[in-house]
Amino acid sequence: MLNIVLSPEVKQAKADGAPIVALESTIITHGMPYPENLNTAQRVEDTIRQNGAVPATIAVIGGNLHVGLDAETLSNLAQNKDVLKLSRADMAVAMSQGKTGATTVAATMIGAHAAGIDVFATGGIGGVHRGAEQSFDVSADLYELAATPVTVVAAGAKAILDIPKTLEVLETLGVPVLCYKTDAFPAFWMQDSGLPAPIRVESAAEIARAHIMRQDLDLPGGQLVGNPIPDQAALSGEMLMPIIEQALKEAAAQKIAAKLVTPFLLGRIVEVTKGVSLTANIELVLNNARLASSIAREISQMRQA
Ligand code: PSU
Ligand code: MN
16 A cells, blocks of 8 residues: 655665665745745755755655655645645554645654665754643654654754753653764754753764664664754854744744644744744755765765675
């Protein structure tokens, strides 16, 4: 019943053992406004190609798991306002019903693993929300990192989340958090969350070796790579923190809950910063695509050696 539709370039790369980098689609449908979402998705794919790997954007289209999207499908997803946001809980149901939906980090990891892809680049992961002690809102992304052997490159976690609790849960779940060339866990638009890097790494090869070692040990989960936003693109906490607080208050007042929380907060922050946060978001995703390409190249070389 499972039908995985590979794009021609992904099919070829798999046949050659060439490096592939998975990309999520929720960042396109629920993470950024049109047309910047489409433009960014295309730039991220091109960046991966320029860095010697093949991009595989993942989504559920008419019930099929698509790994690598053609230009028309990407453009339709970017403009369609009522695409489902699929995570571990609802992905298989939506597929069995023939539906179309974007994949979150969790669902993209499932799709990547099903297609035999080791590395995935995104912006930020879901985490433990502020006030989780009341709401119990903890993203399924964290549990997926504990379960599915994919290395996910992100710019850390946003301050819309409770970052200390997010790191505690990752540690409890046994997810290695490898911070690239930094002693600080990055906070998406900011290079430093104020929390120490659980593990510091200096190279893509080091990350690739750890990925392979986990598989050799038969450990089920993946790795989270924290790659800080480039210096020139980073935003200041002074500017951002009041805006984040405002967005959180609005979400509480409007009783936004469950899977609507993250898209609501992301959308409000882009509106209130008049797109300044979006520009930073785009730069950090491109930066993650470059590092993920290097990691995928290293893994593919190590496997062929
Ligand atoms: N964080 C971001 N940008 C995003 C998301 C998170 O900075 O686009 C998206 C990702 O798809 C992530 C999802 O997997 O939101 C998490 O949603 P939730 O918090 O509902 O688990
Ligand atoms: Mn949630």
